[in-house]
Amino acid sequence: MTSSAPLHVQLYEEMIRRIRSGAWQQGDKVPSEKSLIAEFGTSRGPVRQALAALRAEGMIVGGRGTPPRVQRTAPVQSFDTFMSFTEWARDLGFVPGQRVIEASRRPATERIATELRLAPDSPIVEIIRVRLLDGKPAMLERSLYPYEIGRHLLSADLDGGSIYQALAGAGVVPVRARHVIDAIAAHPLEVEQLGVAPGSPLLRVRRLATNEFGTVIETADDRYLPSMTNFAVENSAEHRIPLTRQAVTPAPLAFASE
C-alpha cells in the first residue's frame, strides 16, 4: 500500500483489489459504509469518495437505504491499454506483432495540417503498419505526427516496441483522444496487407490524440478486420459517457466545440 497516496485513492485501490480477487462477488452487496469506516479507521469522507469513483466507472450501482451492489467485476480498460495495440494484445494473452509498411517524412496536405493544427506544408511523419495478433493480420494503421513529435519515431526500433513507448521516452504522452468509428470498404492496400477480398467491410477508427496541454500529438486511421476485433461500449441512464451518434458531415475529425 502506497503510504503517500491520498486515503481515498488507497481505499479505491483496495476495493478494486477485492472485486478483482472475488472477495466481493458480482451482485453482492458491498459492506456498509459504517463497517468500511471501522475497518479502515478513516472518516466517512474518503470511503464515500472511493465508492463514488467505483460508481463512476460502473463497478457498483444502487444504494440509498441499502448498500450498493457490485455490478461489474471486469475492470474498465485503461486509457493506455486502449490506446496501445501492443499493450492491449499482451493483456489479452495474444502475441502482438507488426510489420512496418512505410515510415516517411513529408509535407502535410491541407486537410492533414488542419487536423494536426499545423501550418499548411509543415513537415509531418507518416507511419503505416500492419498489426498482428498471434501472427495473423488484424489491423492496418496509418498514423500521422507533427514532425517535432514524429522524428523520435523515425530513428526508433518500430518493429520491436510500441510507438507509445517510444513517444513516452521522448516525453510525449497522450492523455486525451477522440475516436470516430465507421465502416469502409477494403482498398488495394488493405487487400494486399490484410489478405481480404477487395471491397470487404472493414471497421474504421479515426483517432485524434492530444497531450495534457491540448496539443495534437497524433491523428490516425485504423482499419480493423471485423472478424478479429470489435469495440464494446456500455451506457446507462445514470452514468453518462462521452459517446455520441453523429450524422455524417463534410467536416473532418475534431473535438466537440473546438
Place this chain on the structure above:
Amino acid sequence: MTSSAPLHVQLYEEMIRRIRSGAWQQGDKVPSEKSLIAEFGTSRGPVRQALAALRAEGMIVGGRGTPPRVQRTAPVQSFDTFMSFTEWARDLGFVPGQRVIEASRRPATERIATELRLAPDSPIVEIIRVRLLDGKPAMLERSLYPYEIGRHLLSADLDGGSIYQALAGAGVVPVRARHVIDAIAAHPLEVEQLGVAPGSPLLRVRRLATNEFGTVIETADDRYLPSMTNFAVENSAEHRIPLTRQAVTPAPLAFASE
C-alpha cells in the same frame, strides 16, 4: 429552479446552463469555489459535488491551485437520445422517419433465447424497420423483445412514434445498454431496403438493453449506412469510460462477467 432537487443538483444544472449559454466560455477558468459559495450561499460540499459531476462528464478539467477550466461546451448525449433514433434525429434537426418491414411473434431460437435470457422456444417479438433521416434510408434495425414486453408493440402505432415511447407507456424503461460495434457486408435485405450495392460495408451495432433490475428488455442489430451516420467516443487518462477493444470470440453479445 426546482426547489425540491438536492442543492448540488441545482448547482450542477445552473453550471451546465452557464456553459451552454456561453457565460462560461470554452477554455475559461471557472469561478473559484469561494466565489461560487458566496454566490449560491451554500457550503463547500455541494459546490464541490457539482464540480465533480461536471468533471466526471469531461466538461471541466484541471484544478489544484488554480480554478478548473471549461474543456468541452457540447453536452454529452443523454442516454435517451442515444437510445432512441427518433429523439436523436429530432435533436439534430432532421426529420426522422421509418418503414416497418416486419412485426411478428415467433418462438426464440436457442441463440436468441440465450441473449434475452429466456427459456428456449419462449415466444418473442421481432420488429424489423428501416429508419430514415429526412426521408433517406440511414439504418436497418432488427429488434427482438421477450413477448411479455414486445406485445405492447404489436398493437402500437409503430409508423408514428418511437418504440421507446411505446415501451415507456407500458412501464418498460431501459436504463442500461451494451453496444458492440463492428462492420459487416450488406446482405440482400439491406441491399433492397437501404439501396446499397451487395457487399457494401455497413456499420453494425449490436445492442443489449436492460431495465433497472437487470432484466433484458431488448436485443437489437442495427446496420448503419456509414455515409449517413457514425459514432464518436472520447477518452482520457483521468476519465476512464467503459469502452473496450475486444478480440472477436465465438461467444455472443453479453455484459462483462455475467
Place this chain on the structure above:
DNA sequence: CCCGAAAAGTAGTCAACACAACTCAGAACG
C-alpha cells in the same frame, strides 16, 4: 530591468456532526 523568493489565493484532502430519505425485516394487526 530581470529574476527569485515570499505571500496570497486556490483546490485537494480529511474529520466529525446532523438530519433527511430510503430500504428492509419483523412486529402487530386484521
Place this chain on the structure above:
DNA sequence: CGTTCTGAGTTGTGTTGACTACTTTTCGGG
C-alpha cells in the same frame, strides 16, 4: 395466514473546520 405498519439500519445530503499541496501574484534585491 396475509397485510400493514413501525422502527432500526443504511445511504444521501449539507455544514463547519482544519490542514496540505499547488499556482499565481507580488514585491524586493540584484
